Amino acid sequence: MTDRIRGRWAKGGKQDWHTFPTWTVRVRLVNGTRRAFIKLPSGDWRWRSVWRWEQWNGCSLPRGMNVHHKDENTLNDAIDNLEVLTLAEHMQRHRDTLNVAKQGAYVRRSYDCVCRYCGRDFVAGQPKGVVCNDQPCRTKQNTEKSMRWQRKQAAAQR
């Protein structure tokens, strides 16, 4: 892990990673997310989230476990924002968050419309909402639809 980080720095960074003093925190892009790394007295760079967790708990992170950021801000390595999960739990957590975000987007997608039957304002999920949710208006719309259909059928028969 440390070697990989070191390699990235050695190759990509303009500034030589050797020159950073101990406890320097640097942010790198890892798989599209910003992550903080910290330089330890040993000269190794570590993920700051993992390092914080280990400092707090006094043991090393169990193998195969992931450190998750509860608020989805990958730079917020505050100890109460960190949660240790298995890979499966971790992936599930992100799926849940994604679903909530999607639902939020859906709720926000609403349009102010005017009912063509009662003339009242209503909020629709589609920009072309023409009928409100009141039963009489719904019935009127359905009647109109079936009449249109009957007229079409009659025209086809002629």
Ligand SMILES: [Zn+2]
């Ligand atoms: Zn996560």
Ligand SMILES: [Zn+2]
């Ligand atoms: Zn209406």
